[in-house]
Amino acid sequence: MQNLLDPAILFFIIGVLAGALRSNLEIPPAISRFLSLYLLMALGLKGGFALSHSGLTAQVGISLSAAIVLAICIPLMGYWILSRFVSGFDAAAIAATYGSVSAVTFVTAVQYLENQGVTYGGHMAAAMALMESPAIIMAVVFANVLRQSKTHSVVALGGGVAALQGPSALPGIRVSKILHESFTDGAQLLLLGAMLVGLVTGEAGKAAMQPFSGDLFKGMLSFFLLDMGLMAARNLPKARGHSPVLMAYAVLGPITHAGLALGLAVWLSLPVGDGALLMVLAASASYIAVPAVLRYALPESSPSLYFGLSLGVTFPLNILFGIPIYVSLAQSFLL
Template sequence: MRVIKLDLKNSIGLAATYGSISIVTYGAAITFLDESGTSYEGFMNALVVLMESPAILVSLLLLKIAESRKNLPVYSTRNLGFIPVSSNLIDKEVLRESIFGKSVLLLVGSLLIGWALGESAVPMVKPLFIDLYSSVLILFLLNMGLIAGKRLAEVKKHGVKLLVFGLFTPLLFGSLGVLVGDIVGLSLGGVTLMGVLAGSASYIAAPAALKTSVPEANPSIYLGLSLGVTFPFNLIIGIPAYYEIAKWIQ
């Protein structure tokens, strides 16, 4: 973002959204693997929950560190050398929003409920959460398409560089995710899903946290880019590309 000369607050917004993951893109990847007959590790669903919040916390930590450099630092001789000391890098409100935000809380709650009840609860939730999944996903994607169309015009105002970032970043991060998945020994489906998680961008959890913690960041930039550019790119090109890269590596 420094190369593009984007300001700090909007850069942090993009760091949070592109560091986090997209649960809907992951769901589309699951459908893609099911239709291709490719199996994957069941614990990949738990990684969705684990990878949702850390990027938000890290990006806000980077913001606090960057802002502290602009002010007169408080030095401590207790450390090796002189290192700026900040007593409030991450405030309680940021932690609360990142860990107990609505989407994150639903994901963690669902994970704990599933862990506690096990497979015995599947017949109870199957009619709503499994049988209707594809239909609800289609309606949600149509709604996301309408929102993305409205945001895309705002992204274009900031130049072609942002559009290139929205297209290049998922391929770069997704390829790294595929590589990491292969190194840790995941199956073909698991490696593909790791690429999808690494290459996707959040437009639900991260924007909700940013709205509270970084209100100066323009939602039309980080939400418009993640939802209007990267999200459809991953659905059309990204998921099949990560799958083919995974097959080539393995």
């Protein structure tokens, strides 16, 4: 309940209410894009400054390895479950969306930890960057396999004669192109570049950038969450009318993913802050980077499914209730 009294969360709720009431309140796209880039830059700087203070330790390597394991396992598990209820292309798209991460959810969780006085490793920003691409790559691989199976499927003809279908309308998308787009994405490069700047400049850089990356951060996050509240409310109708199974996945899937992250964090003896952020990353779903790639890479899938579920259902639940729950569980089970 205390989380709902945070100014940033209250602005998110205001955005949801304004969107639900069909208000003409709107954040211009250019400003929304700037706020997104600001938050990533500030987060990268914070992570770099923290890494400069702590150094690259074995604990850092363990946390990053755990992030990569989750980034591979979650989309695989999601595709295996969802392919039983929707088409293979939609299953791959939804699995990729929920296997990737939400930067805004992560930034909000970082702010929540700071408000609670819980320390965390700056390297978790790098973990977020590492977790974004594997799900996209696997979705493209799944889609290419589906296309190839359709291309070479055998059609039974009368009299026991068999013939091959003609080539599918859409050729397989090259994984190399998706890899290039994933790793050269501007937001990713800005995040990692800002981390490098923070790592190199250390305490002197932190003092110089404090008015930018520290003092302004809470206000910028509040403004951006207002915009996200508007978007969430306006995309919720896209999630309505879908199969109850998909709605259940949008709610229970992130909880399951967070549970996997908690089990991994307990097994690896991660610190409370790192474990909490790992849970948040595992429970989040992408609604910016992955949908943008999927529109090109999986045109056979339905954007209203993966975009509506992630932004209309999962994102609000994580922002309002998920983050404090995940942090509380991490505090209960981790040292």
